[in-house]
Amino acid sequence: MSRKIDPRIKRTKRLFKDALISLIQENYDKSKLTVQTIAERAELNRATFYLHYRDIDDLMEQTINEILEELHETMKGSSEDAHSQKGSSRLVSFLEHFYRNAGLYKVMLENKEFRKRVFAILLDIVTYWSDYRKMKGRSFNVPNEIVAASVLGIVSWWLEEGTPYSPTYLTNFIVERFK
Amino acid sequence: MSRKIDPRIKRTKRLFKDALISLIQENYDKSKLTVQTIAERAELNRATFYLHYRDIDDLMEQTINEILEELHETMKGSSEDAHSQKGSSRLVSFLEHFYRNAGLYKVMLENKEFRKRVFAILLDIVTYWSDYRKMKGRSFNVPNEIVAASVLGIVSWWLEEGTPYSPTYLTNFIVERFK
DNA sequence: TTGTTTAATTGATACCGTGTCAATAAAATA
DNA sequence: TATTTTATTGACACGGTATCAATTAAACAA
Incomplete structure (x- = not known):
């Protein structure tokens, strides 16, 4: 029963995850992404990959978990800051992280x-926001799910277009639509 | 210069497209979709595939074109019917086709x-709708792109959840948000 | 520091899907 | 019916996958 994780394992997993992320960010054609390429980028042997991951999907899943943990960390901070009184403040820090x-x-x-997981986070934000509005007697007239789906659509478009608005400006647009 | 298309070509292409669609509808893991599998499903030889398509993406593209043509046909009809006076009627027939x-x-x-193409169609619908509202002096207070992206998000969620609302009911939700 | 344990590398392997080819069979056309 | 075009067949080289045993390298514990 080893108490500490072998630093070699930690390093190797980090290198593979970094390699995947860097390839993704270079817009490397996802259908052409191979274990070979990832191992090359990580400067590790291809066989080493299989010591830690079942396949690329497995690596992807573990990488997603790591990224979303980071997102959660960011969000946690924001719900304690000065703006947290406004229902939409969490949305701003969410968008800032995406930005x-x-x-x-x-x-x-x-x-x-990944989309499903992000949707769940957005639903959380919307529910919080919705409760805040309910308190003020200005409930949404549509289910929270539909609001969350709508925001996810907007965020996807925003990223696809190269983030043409600032996070706060985009938040205004989103909030505007729910007046 | 052959005037008519060889019926064998027509048949073969239809069989490949039908095979792809049936596999897709069975939720066949996209990353595991092979030319072999498609050819088997089409009951055609694998080499025949390469007589008509460069690769699976090529088949996909041609199939997408066919589906979207059908969508356009459906929409064309609706802009001439009785409801066309209302700005949101095209959205209803759009959603009915998706349903x-x-x-x-x-x-x-x-x-x-595919998503990009659907987005373009939605942007068209929204623009038409927006013009209709402008005429009535009730303009949207957000760019059409954001409205379209929002609707696309809602439609994606709606399909993902197994179309929990009827097309007209969902339209009400969407329209409700722009009162 | 040394011996033990664990991880990473290396080279080999069988397997599967790709894309292409020449030869042949089958179907459409005029 | 003769000609043209399409589809089939079996073969091929290529590249990526997933696994293995043997070896090297690094970490850990005493």
Whole structure:
């Protein structure tokens, strides 16, 4: 029963994840992404890959988990700051995180599983926001799911277009639509 | 200069497209979709595939074109019917077409190119709708692109959830958000 | 520091899908 | 019916996958 993780494993997994992310951000054709290419980029042996991952989907899944953990961390901070009184403040920090990592998220959002996870986070944000409005007697007149789906659509488009608006400006547009 | 298309070509291409669509609708893992499998399903020889298509993406592209032509045909009809006075009537016939072919569209919308094309159609609908509202002095307060992206997000979610609302009911939700 | 344990590398392997080809069979056309 | 075009067949080289045993390298514990 080893208490600490072998630093070699930690390093290797980090190198593979970084390799995947860098290839994704270069808009490397996803259908042509091979274990070979990833191993080359990571400067590790191809066989080493199989010591840690079943296949590329497995690596992808673990990488997604890591990225979303980071997103959660970012969001956690924002719900404690001064703006947290406004219902839409969490949306701003959500968008800011996407803005900072636009190249990555743009491609990652093509992944169905990733989209589902992001949708769940958005639904959380919308529900929080909805409760805030309910408190003020200004409930949404559509289900939270539809609001969340709508926001996800807008965010996808925003990334696809190269983030043409700032996170706060985009938030205004989104909020505007729910007046 | 042959005036008519050889019926064998027509038949072969139809068989390949039908095979692709049936595999897609069975939710066949897209990353595992091979020319072999498609040819087997079409009950044609694998080499025949290469007489008509460069690769699977090529077949996909041609299939997408065919499906979207059908969508355009459906929409064309609706802009001439009695409801065409209302700005949102085209949206209803759009959603009805998606409702009828939900299994197919649900998966097809994962394709980036397909999504782009559907977005363009939605932008068209929204622009038409927006002009109608402008005429009545009730302009949207957000860019048409954002409205279209929002609707695309809602439609994707709606298909993903197994079309929980009827096309007209969903239209009400969407329209509701722009009062 | 040394011996033990664990991880990474290397070279080999069988397997599967790709894309292309020449030869042949089958169907359409005039 | 003769000619043209399409589809089939079996073969091929190529490249990526997933796994293996043997070896080298790094980490850990005493």
